[in-house]
Amino acid sequence: MGLIQKGFWSDGIWVFRDMRYFGVGPNEVTMVNVISAYLHCGGIKVDKMLHGLMLKIGVMDFVHVSTNLLHLYCLGGCLKDARMLFNVMPEKNVISWNVMLNGYSKAGLVDLAKDVFEQIVDKDVVSWGTIIDGYLQAARLNDAVEIYRDMLYTGLRPNDVMIVDFISTCGQMMSNFEGRQFHGVAVKMGFDLLDFIQATIIHFYAACGEVDLARLQFEVGNKDHVACWNALIAGLVRNRKIDEARNLFDQMPARDVFSWSSMISGYSQSEQPDLALELFHEMLAIGVKPNEITMVSVVSSIATLGTLKEGRWAHDYICKNSIPLNDNLSAALIDMYAKCASVNDALEVFNQIREKAVDVSPWNAIICGLAMHGHAQLSLHIFSDMLRQNIKPNSITFIGVLSACCHAGLVEAGEQHFQSMTKLYNVKPNIKHYGCMVDLFGRAGRLKEAEELIRSMPMEADIIIWGTLLAACRTHGNTEIGERAAENLARVEPSHGPSRVLLSNIYADAGKWDDAFLTRQAMQSRGLTRTTAYSGVV
Known part of the structure; x- marks a missing residue:
């Protein structure tokens, strides 16, 4: 097994197979090395085969052998098999516990990881770091901080990786207070002198909108480290300071x-x-x-x-x-083809990647793109297919779905999808979703329901929503609701001339010439004008 110890993993596995072919029986040392080789080669599909072999030759009682096999199961995501093995291991050392703990943490099963963690008698820095990292990866910052404090009480101190993970998560969650605390820890322990931590601190402050503090950290940092330049440029971009970002970009030495x-x-x-x-x-x-x-x-x-x-x-x-061609790039290509009015190309890209897509973004791109071009039925069909693939929709998905229902006049289906957002998928409707529903009701002539929906909105209706209702009132000749829509639109945007023109047209369509004249006269007296090529809706 010298080949494996020298890092020749594949060659070592072939020698092991030849060894088995010639009937030479492996011992516990052989099996430890062979499992290590498979771990490095990603040969996770052989875990049960190796398990059977080790039971046959009687080496499972050796803790190093069973721990390596446990690691192989966890690496392959076979956590049930890993836990079954873990439970029957006659002897466990701290490495065995850490392997099981890490398996749950990496799979996002933080509560199960915590159960394992609490049973470890002699926790080492790896044990603490693994459970903390699990909480951070799950964006459970408060739980991670609590565990961190417990670790300090034991006399253990954090390493640089733990601190950078904390600061990075604080940036992702925009947790300004906690991030500053860990910045202080980094300074006290001298970690802030490390280039990769400097870049993380810059990113943290920029993510929290503290651009001046991000700049200050950059100024005291290492100007030869390109990651610090990149962190500040990305931070300036994030805070919409594009010109400042370009000035910094032009100054970069590399x-x-x-x-x-x-x-x-x-x-x-x-x-x-x-x-x-x-x-x-x-x-x-x-x-x-x-x-x-x-x-x-x-x-x-x-x-x-x-x-x-x-x-x-x-x-x-x-x-x-x-x-x-990852999910984000696939979604960008689909969206690009849709916006360039090449629906066939968008569909071609989507069909090439649909079986490999694990994120919702490519599905959103095709659902919204098809809805935008009036292919409502196909858009809704793809949405149904997405649900069958167990891909969870988000708020963007439902904008496409509701838009498709609008184009197809599917009022009942639109209502069902709108209600399912919160009931089934825990997606909170925003003003765009309400706008789609108002448009859906308005096109169907159900103006009273559209007005009631606007009144029930948890946010203030904007110019687009009132304008959509007003335009629907013109289409269906509803003067009463049209008047209220126009009044509310004027309240939201007093200088919005097109809405007064639209109301005047509603009066004229209804034969109310005096009201039409008075509306026009009031518009002229206030100096409101309809801009050339300006929509009567918005």
């Missing part, structure tokens, strides 16, 4: 793909697609190869511009350069 990607993303998100694409081509010209993150921003910028030719070029570039 840039990597993340530097370029952050800046391109900033231009894309700030609705400056031309600058995003200009920077992207500059990046290519100096020989920096983009990654999937870069291409998401590039494709999104092309979608904003609606330039199908450039979109197809970008798609071809992704394929030719073997850039991984």
Whole structure:
């Protein structure tokens, strides 16, 4: 087994197979090394085979053998098998407990991990770090802090990895107070001098909107560390300080793909697609190869511009350069083709990746894209297929679904989907979902229900919702509700001239010429005008 000990994992496995072929029986040392080799080679499908072999040759009582097999089960996600093995192990050391603890933590089963953790008699720093990391990965910051305090009472102290994980999670959750506390710990223990922690601290402050503190941390940090530059640029982008981010970008002594990607993303998100694409081509010209993150921003910028030719070029570039087509990039391509009015291309991309997609984003892109172009039935069919795949919908999914119901005139189906948001999927409707429902009721002439829905909204109705109801009143000739809609629209936006024009038209359609005249006269006296090419709805 010398090959395995020297890191020649595959060669060691082949020697082990030859050894078995010639009838040479392995011992406990052999099995420890063989399982280690399979762990490094990712051969997790052999776990039960090895388990059977170890039972046959009688080496399961050796704690190092059973612990390695336990690790193999956990690595493969076979946690039930791992727990069964763990329960019957005649001897367990702290490594065995930590392996089982880590298996549950990595699978997101933090409560089961906590049960294991509490049974460990001699907890070491790995035990504490594993349960804390499990809570942090599950975004349960308060629980992680509580465990951290318990660890301190035992006399153990955190390492740099634990502190950077805490600060990183505080940034993700925008937990300003807790993040500052752990920044203080990092300073006291000298960890803030480490480059990767400096970058994490910059990212934390920027994520919490504390741009000045992020800049201060950058100024006292290592200017030769590109990750610190990237963290501040990304932070400035996040806080919509695009020009400041570009100034910093131009000052960088060296840039990597993340530097370029952050800046391109900033231009894309700030609705400056031309600058995003200009920077992207500059990046290519100096020989920096983009990654999937870069291409998401590039494709999104092309979608904003609606330039199908450039979109197809970008798609071809992704394929030719073997850039991984992850869920986010797939969703961006589908959205781009839909916004460029090429529904067939959008469907083609979706059909290529639908079996591999694990995130909801590609499904959202095709559902919303089809709804946008009036392919309501296909959009709803794909939504049903998504549910069968056990992919949980989010708020964006339901905007597409409700829009599809609007286009198809499916009022009852729309109501059912709207109600299912909270009842079945725990998705809280926002103002866009209410707007879809008002539009749905309005198109069907159910204006009273539309008005009642607006009154029941947990948020203030905006100009779009009142404008949608007002336009529906014009379509269906409902003067009474139209008057109230116009009054509320005027209250929300007093200078909104198109709404007064629309109300005047409602009066004229109903033959109420005096009211139409008075509405026009009031509009002129207030100096309200209808802007050229301005919609009567919004």
